[in-house]
Amino acid sequence: MTLPDGWLGAEQNFLGIEEPWCHPEHAGVYVLPAPYEHTSSYVQGSDRGPSAIIEASRQVELYDETLGSETYREWGGVATRAPLDLAGKIDREAVHAIEKMVQRHVDPARFLVTLTGEHTGALGAIRAHARRFRDLCVVQVDAHGDLRQAYQNNPYSHASVMARVVEDGLPLVQVGIRSVSPEEIDLIRRTKTIATFFASQILDPSGPYEGRAARWVPEVVKACRGPVYLTFDCDGLDASLVPALGTPEPGGLGWYDTLAMVTALAEGPGIIGMDVSEIAPIEGLVAPQFAIARLIYRILGRVRAGRRVH
Numbered sequence: 001m002t003l004p005d006g007w008l009g010a011e012q013n014f015l016g017i018e019e020p021w022c023h024p025e026h027a028g029v030y031v032l033p034a035p036y037e038h039t040s041s042y043v044q045g046s047d048r049g050p051s052a053i054i055e056a057s058r059q060v061e062l063y064d065e066t067l068g069s070e071t072y073r074e075w076g077g078v079a080t081r082a083p084l085d086l087a088g089k090i091d092r093e094a095v096h097a098i099e100k101m102v103q104r105h106v107d108p109a110r111f112l113v114t115l116t117g118e119h120t121g122a123l124g125a126i127r128a129h130a131r132r133f134r135d136l137c138v139v140q141v142d143a144h145g146d147l148r149q150a151y152q153n154n155p156y157s158h159a160s161v162m163a164r165v166v167e168d169g170l171p172l173v174q175v176g177i178r179s180v181s182p183e184e185i186d187l188i189r190r191t192k193t194i195a196t197f198f199a200s201q202i203l204d205p206s207g208p209y210e211g212r213a214a215r216w217v218p219e220v221v222k223a224c225r226g227p228v229y230l231t232f233d234c235d236g237l238d239a240s241l242v243p244a245l246g247t248p249e250p251g252g253l254g255w256y257d258t259l260a261m262v263t264a265l266a267e268g269p270g271i272i273g274m275d276v277s278e279i280a281p282i283e284g285l286v287a288p289q290f291a292i293a294r295l296i297y298r299i300l301g302r303v304r305a306g307r308r309v310h
Contacts (some may be wrong), residue, residue, distance in 0.1 A: 013080035016058035027077035032114045034084045034098045036121035039157040049279035050115035057293035071301040091156035098124025106132045114275040118158040122231045122275040129273045135226035137171045141236035143249035145184035171225045176236040195223035213260040221268045230274040244288035246280045266306025
């Protein structure tokens with residue numbers, strides 16, 4: 001069965017999957033690359049992140065020993081679109097283009113993974129899902145609040161993307177935050193629809209949750225007001241695990257704590273879509289993008305298992 005135009009075969013797609021498992025007609029997962037970068041304020045190169053993740057994913061073992069199955073088969077396949085052409089598009093126009101592309105594929109029976117560059121690109125994917133899932137709750141894994149009304153005079157800065165989400169009226173749960181401005185703290189304190197779990201609270205052994213996922217993960221789940229859309233800025237993870245970042249911060253989430261949270265969200269409110277952003281590849285260092293590719297695959301397995309629970 002020939003792949004339709006605009007879809008990638010085994011030599012180019014996420015996980016390197018052969019037909020028919022990469023055919024969009026059958027696949028339960030679509031991977032949608034949207035390599036956008038315009039406002040990165042420190043390290044450049046996040047627009048190369050989606051292609052680096054896809055390339056690294058072809059080295060990921062397809063059997064998940066923690067679930068005892070091959071996740072891509074459980075979904076009926078994983079299809080990958082060719083990267084969205086965003087040449088000449090910035091800020092609002094780029095966000096709208098990503099929203100339009102993602103919206104075409106949103107379906108309750110399907111799970112979308114949008115791979116973007118800087119975090120601003122996630123706004124288009126979030127809005128596309130919000131049109132279909134009116135009661136969704138955004139869970140943001142991130143080092144930064146991203147709640148400034150504008151940064152460097154740009155309301156579509158990567159540092160302002162979650163402010164736009166809140167303006168859209170969507171409930172927001174932030175996990176792993178460890179870099180915020182006074183403006184953002186003020187917004188968090190006065191906005192009832194924002195729940196923020198600072199890294200110093202949930203990961204520091206001296207914090208209220210004693211650094212144990214079994215204690216803080218249930219609180220994250222409890223804060224979710226509907227099915228979850230997961231927006232995953234890679235700097236939410238500790239920089240020792242993923243150092244190839246546009247704006248690295250020490251002290252982030254670890255591998256197993258992250259998977260514990262994802263599992264609880266998938267089995268609880270459910271996860272209906274996700275995006276991944278802010279990998280800025282370092283030449284000669286493949287471990288960061290490989291870790292993210294493997295993490296995405298592990299998340300897909302837990303989302304699928306969670307749907308069976310529901």
